[in-house]
Amino acid sequence: MSAHSLRGKTALITGSTSGIGLGIAQALADQGANIIMNGFGDAEEIESARADLEGRGVKVIYNAADMTKPDEIVVMIDDGVAKMGGIDILVNNAGIQFVSPVEEFPPEKWDAIIAINMSASFHTIRAALPQMRARGWGRIINVASAHGLVASPFKSAYVTAKHGIVGLTKTIALEVAEDNITVNAICPGYVKTPLVEGQIADTAKARGISEEEVVNTVMLKAQHTKKFVTIEQVAGITSFLCSDVAENITGSNIVCDGGWTAA
Numbered sequence: 412m413s414a415h416s417l418r419g420k421t422a423l424i425t426g427s428t429s430g431i432g433l434g435i436a437q438a439l440a441d442q443g444a445n446i447i448m449n450g451f452g453d454a455e456e457i458e459s460a461r462a463d464l465e466g467r468g469v470k471v472i473y474n475a476a477d478m479t480k481p482d483e484i485v486v487m488i489d490d491g492v493a494k495m496g497g498i499d500i501l502v503n504n505a506g507i508q509f510v511s512p513v514e515e516f517p518p519e520k521w522d523a524i525i526a527i528n529m530s531a532s533f534h535t536i537r538a539a540l541p542q543m544r545a546r547g548w549g550r551i552i553n554v555a556s557a558h559g560l561v562a563s564p565f566k567s568a569y570v571t572a573k574h575g576i577v578g579l580t581k582t583i584a585l586e587v588a589e590d591n592i593t594v595n596a597i598c599p600g601y602v603k604t605p606l607v608e609g610q611i612a613d614t615a616k617a618r619g620i621s622e623e624e625v626v627n628t629v630m631l632k633a634q635h636t637k638k639f640v641t642i643e644q645v646a647g648i649t650s651f652l653c654s655d656v657a658e659n660i661t662g663s664n665i666v667c668d669g670g671w672t673a674a
């Protein structure tokens with residue numbers, strides 16, 4: 412893949428103020444793509460991340476749309492198309508987690524996880540597709556999870572949403588197969604990001620074990636390589652899916668989980 416193979420294209424990455432999404436934004440900017448950032452966080456930190464991306468020689472705008480609000484999602488897509496001339500690459504990445512036995516799972520947490528981790532992708536795809544189709548090229552990448560393929564206890568909403576996103580990926584891939592648009596899911600194992608740091612404490616509480624035990628006996632137990640997946644590895648897979656050699660990969664799950672789901 413040449414260094415600037417995405418020059419002239421625009422990528423919208425939801426939840427790109429932190430973790431995996433920010434890493435994907437950096438990788439795509441390094442390939443020459445203009446970037447639409449989205450996500451929550453401290454205004455100064457977001458501006459500094461935006462300026463860093465722009466320093467890579469591409470145009471970068473930020474949109475604060477809340478992924479629980481379908482109206483804000485539509486405005487974000489329309490505004491992005493108006494300001495950047497189109498959205499060629501859509502990365503559905505925003506996500507949250509909550510860990511609890513199902514009887515104690517707060518219904519409002521269930522609703523938020525289903526909205527952000529699953530339904531938001533329906534709303535972004537439905538709003539972005541017409542202009543992708545009209546321009547005859549597109550890449551849609553859904554950041555799912557190994558939990559899109561297998562379950563773990565205490566993560567009912569997350570596992571449900573991630574299984575749903577894998578189904579949505581396959582369905583839309585078939586609908587746009589002849590339009591030069593590919594739709595794929597990436598299924599990472601554990602990646603050490605702010606989302607996982609928070610989960611270590613919550614899982615320790617839910618299972619009644621120490622945080623060290625959570626890392627060694629829960630998270631890395633599943634990962635046969637005994638290594639966390641890195642943000643750069645997930646970002647690299649995203650760049651690959653945007654490249655020309657990946658044009659026949661569609662409706663797939665690219666699994667990156669240290670052997671977790673092979674067992």
Ligand code: NAD
Nearest residue numbers: 426428429430431450451477478505506556601602604606
């Ligand atoms: P993170 O907490 O570092 O980043 C999450 C991003 O989503 C942030 O930018 C946050 O502001 C944004 N976000 C949260 N709620 C939002 C809302 N309502 N509207 C808009 N943006 C919102 O987490 P991460 O680990 O980088 O996770 C990114 C994605 O990767 C998630 O979908 C997650 O499920 C998935 N994933 C993570 C791991 C892991 O181990 N970290 C593994 C597999 C899949």
